[in-house]
Amino acid sequence: MQISLKPCKDVTTVNTDCLILIVDSTLSASIAKATDAACGSTISQLIKRGDFKAKTGEVLYLPAVTGLKAQRIVLIGKGENAEIKDSEFDKIINAGINSASVAGCKDISVMLDNVNVTDRKTAWQYQRIAQLITTAGYRYTATVSKPKPPLSIRRVTLQGANNDANRRAVHIGASTGKGINIACDLGDLPGNICTPNYLASEARALGRKYDSVSVSVLDEKKMAQLGMHSLLSVTAGSDQPARLIVIEYNGGKKADKPHVIVGKGVTFDTGGISLKPGAKMDEMKYDMCGAASVVGTMSAVAEMDLKLNVVGIIAAAENMPSGSATKPGDVVTSMSGQTIEILNTDAEGRLVLCDALTYAGKFKPESVIDIATLTGACVVALGKHAAGLFSNDDGFAAELLEQGKLAQDRAWHMPLWDDYQGQLDSNFADMANIGGPEAGSVTAACFLSRFTKDYRWAHLDIAGAAWNGGANKGATGRPVGLLCQYLSSKAGS
16 A cells, blocks of 8 residues: 655646545635636536535435546545544545545545644644555455455555654554554454464564564463463463563663563463353454454564663463363462462463563563553443553553554543452462452552552553454454554654
């Protein structure tokens, strides 16, 4: 996909398969007026007779026009307000992409004249369009003989100043989109393909692609030597060996503290001995979407060439029942030295994450964010629209919330009060791995907080946001958008 910027001095000379115009009912924008005049007032006549009302996201496709070099026009309504919301902008751009692709257009030109998004700069629009066009091209192909037809669009020209800031915005948007697509692809793969070793191979591929990236993989023997018995307890019943995957991106100065992102990579979760119900268990292939987001984000960071250091850590394991599987009531010792009574083997995500979070401390991080499809309780609380955000630093949480809004990849700040910690009390270990039926997402975060006291930390519970079920089943690639927005802001991009 080629995305470029070009000022539009005369709309009649724009040679493209499809001209996308974002208009209101009065054609107040100068480019809209010029286009209407060039094609003999066709657009204004269609509006006058009610064929097009220019409501937000409304589309009118004109397959043939006169007076222009453009072969087609797609009109997209923006409503009558002087400014639109960022969600309305997404709706408008997605409608244009879909209409142009359905028509088989390979080359499109998007006119952004007089499009104002509330509290968003023009560069944000370029970044957002580049991301949306890139993610619109995602197709799952790995295990289907007849995949969905690819996006027809191959070249996109955005009307706008071709300066460094705008080019950078387009590059960040496209890179973020590619990272989201990588996360979607990994998430959508079945568990018999996307194993812990497969995730390790994908990470190593990043190391080969980018000179700025180095990768190391710890096997079970090394993890045992480090005392990661909590993580290893999850993989005890599986024939697939666990892996701790470390991806280091060195874009900053050597002395700069890295930002660390830690992903839960349970490549299939049966629940172990605490076996899950059979219905929808196939969707437990998505229990590694935290890991997928780490791979996608690290790829995007390297593609963007951000001037900072980032470490991605993936705790990869498969949770299966067998004669060697961990049992409810077993007690294990984590890498931190704290002991854990495992009351429910289906609360396994926190068991792999706690050792990975302890390991993250060795990098003396500037910040740590873990990403996990951790609790069904978070789905009940927030649904699919927002990730649950927990942090031991309210300022850090506020920063991530704001970056999530900018990225249209939102989170909601959840409590992490000491009042909840008592629910994790155990008579036989330092803590239990579950805190009972109340506030399940909160007590899961409380559990993780016991391993993150030495640094600024945030936890994103993406159990509701990571994939869609039903007829549109598929990974969403979240929260790659939020993570890329946060990391690019720390790099000054």
